[in-house]
Amino acid sequence: MALTLLIILASVLVLAELVVLAVLLWAAAVNLIFWVPYVQMPEAGLREVLELMRQAGVVADTKVVDLGAGDGQVLAAIERQFGVVGVGYEISPWPWLLAQWRLRRRGMGSRVHFGDFYRIDLSGYNVVFCFLTQPVMAGLEKKFDRELRLGTRMVLYGSYLPNGKPVRVVRADKVQGRLSDIYIYKV
Numbered sequence: 001m002a003l004t005l006l007i008i009l010a011s012v013l014v015l016a017e018l019v020v021l022a023v024l025l026w027a028a029a030v031n032l033i034f035w036v037p038y039v040q041m042p043e044a045g046l047r048e049v050l051e052l053m054r055q056a057g058v059v060a061d062t063k064v065v066d067l068g069a070g071d072g073q074v075l076a077a078i079e080r081q082f083g084v085v086g087v088g089y090e091i092s093p094w095p096w097l098l099a100q101w102r103l104r105r106r107g108m109g110s111r112v113h114f115g116d117f118y119r120i121d122l123s124g125y126n127v128v129f130c131f132l133t134q135p136v137m138a139g140l141e142k143k144f145d146r147e148l149r150l151g152t153r154m155v156l157y158g159s160y161l162p163n164g165k166p167v168r169v170v171r172a173d174k175v176q177g178r179l180s181d182i183y184i185y186k187v
């Protein structure tokens with residue numbers, strides 16, 4: 001009996017280790033393939049993003065998507081401030097799991113789906129938010145050109161569209177804790 005329990009316990013531990021290893025390997029693979037690590041936006045950056053969204057006229061029925069939504073903190077803040085039930089996409093399992101926990105625990109309607117944002121159609125959204133890295137922006141700009149409808153705004157934290165002309169740029173302010181520039185575009 002004791003031996004059986006010991007074997008079950010050891011199997012559970014090995015399984016748990018394998019799951020953790022798989023998550024870590026997946027995260028490393030995502031960083032290598034997509035060139036975008038999971039990094040949380042600093043508080044001051046998030047405040048500025050919300051202010052820019054307010055100025056852009058975001059209201060409860062605005063369709064907002066966060067490409068590379070991480071742990072859902074941006075979607076959660078947008079829902080709290082404007083009542084927007086937003087959608088995000090995240091390819092890395094650990095931040096995606098955090099997002100499930102964060103949004104559901106707080107009873108929020110916004111959802112982060114597990115998957116590659118290159119595979120979704122962006123034509124239904126009025127506001128696209130991204131906190132990604134510069135190497136992916138050229139590919140993403142082509143997707144924006146193909147899919148976004150007239151009037152759609154893009155709020156890009158920390159990277160810019162190589163060929164697009166921003167309607168506004170908010171420069172980083174390290175004193176205030178805002179570490180990256182924010183670029184606003186309108187189709």
Ligand SMILES: C[S@@+](CC[C@H](N)C(=O)[O-])C[C@H]1O[C@@H](n2cnc3c(N)ncnc32)[C@H](O)[C@@H]1O
Nearest residue numbers: 034036038039041068069070090091092116117
């Ligand atoms: C810098 S983090 C930003 C997280 C979140 N938006 C925030 O501001 O806190 C970028 C996220 O994009 C995700 N990502 C990168 N490429 C992706 C892709 N093609 N599809 C979905 N998620 C992606 C990464 O896994 C990472 O978690």
